[in-house]
Amino acid sequence: MDSTSNRLRDVLAELDWRPEQLIRRINEHRAARGAAPLHVKAAYPWVRGQRPCRDVENDALSVLRRHSGRPLTLVELGWSGPRRRAGRPVDNPCEADVTDLLDSIQGEPMQRRKFLRNLGGVAVTGTALSLLMPGEATALPVPGPGTSVSAPLLARMEETVRALRDLDDTTGSTGGLDWANTIWQGVARTITGSTYDADQAQRLFTAYVEASETYGWMLFDADKHQASQRVYQVGLKVAQQAAGQASPELDYATRNLLASAAYEQAWIGHHGEAETLLAVATRTTGRPIPARLEAVLADRSVFVAGQRRDKEAVFRAQERAHTALGRAADDGLEQPWWTEWLSTEAVDGSTGRALLAAGDADAAEPYLKHRLVRRDDAYPRDQLVVTLDLARLYALSGAHDEAATVAVEQIRAHTAVKSPRLTARLGDLAQSLAPHADIPQVRELLALTGTTV
Structure with a gap:
């Protein structure tokens, strides 16, 4: 621990205060001048050596001077000299204290x-x-008594x-x-x-x-x-x-x-x-995991393999996902609630997306179509993701009218879904079809997305 943290810690010990008590009094001081309150744990980084921002530093100094009855200075608190730009824990989470x-x-x-x-x-x-x-x-360490x-x-x-x-x-x-x-x-x-x-x-x-x-x-x-x-x-x-x-x-x-x-x-x-x-x-780990969780992990592996353009790995992961889903009802474990989204159709949709990413549009098409056989109102974004892949596949093959038709139908069916990731992909699709604006379906898509020719 450096001298900075020791100095503030000594002052708090002199006042018989915990860091939370310092913050409570700082917040009273800030409220009097209309400033927003600090988080109750804000002082803990200070006693570990960090320096408050200038605005908070002045508030803390005023409070400590008033309650200690002596003219404390920034030097005594270890807050003097040029400020160093300290890295935030979130900039390197792996190395940060939790x-x-x-x-x-x-x-x-x-x-x-x-x-x-x-x-x-x-x-x-x-x-x-x-x-x-x-x-x-x-x-996790709890500094002092809490609720x-x-x-x-x-x-x-x-x-x-x-x-x-x-x-x-x-x-x-x-x-x-x-x-x-x-x-x-x-x-x-x-x-x-x-x-x-x-x-x-x-x-x-x-x-x-x-x-x-x-x-x-x-x-x-x-x-x-x-x-x-x-x-x-x-x-x-x-x-x-x-x-x-x-x-x-x-x-x-x-x-x-x-x-x-x-x-x-x-x-x-x-x-x-x-x-x-x-x-x-x-x-x-020697402990079994629920079958539906295995399926989710396999489904993620399908996507990752597709991005690597490894078609064999795509099919292996797809088979693992389907197998796991097939035995989920009989594995004797409670299935996590957050695995409910994954269905056999969703796995096939992931497979089609992965095959398209791997460059095999012909193999991808039946899997993408199978995902869209039934409308899925519970997970509409997932269905839209696959729809845009199928539309892209059609566009790449020259079926511009089919590409626009598929996209427009699904967009109109799921107007409540707001996803910047999908909006960007939809914009890319519309832009790629813009040279074919003489096709009525394409014109409809361009109007829907606000794409100019």
């Missing part, structure tokens, strides 16, 4: 933060690989996380991002600011990992990949904290998060990272 990481995500929504780059290499895979060598399970987590609160958190995923499945990511951020940060505050027993910790961590997977996927769907990657990594850090003795539910949720993170890595062209994340997600 408590600092959870503290750092509070406040501004992740989708509004600025990140300079996508994560890659060990920044993506490091935390995942650490799950292969779990240590002793420990609860005890009640059974009704835990149940309501779990219900809310599930409702968030249902919203994303049916309407896309756009409308729910702020709500998702509120849920994600709220569970984090409960983890760092509450007391709970071992069983409650497992449920709390599981809810957080599930929320991280859903929020991360929503950010991915909104084309906010840098924020999405960091949300996934924060979820993995929490999972790592209890990896040694994780409950089955936490283990399942962690595997699902890893698989979703692998999907995104493949989407942005980081194939090595995607393979590593999938390898950890599918690791063998």
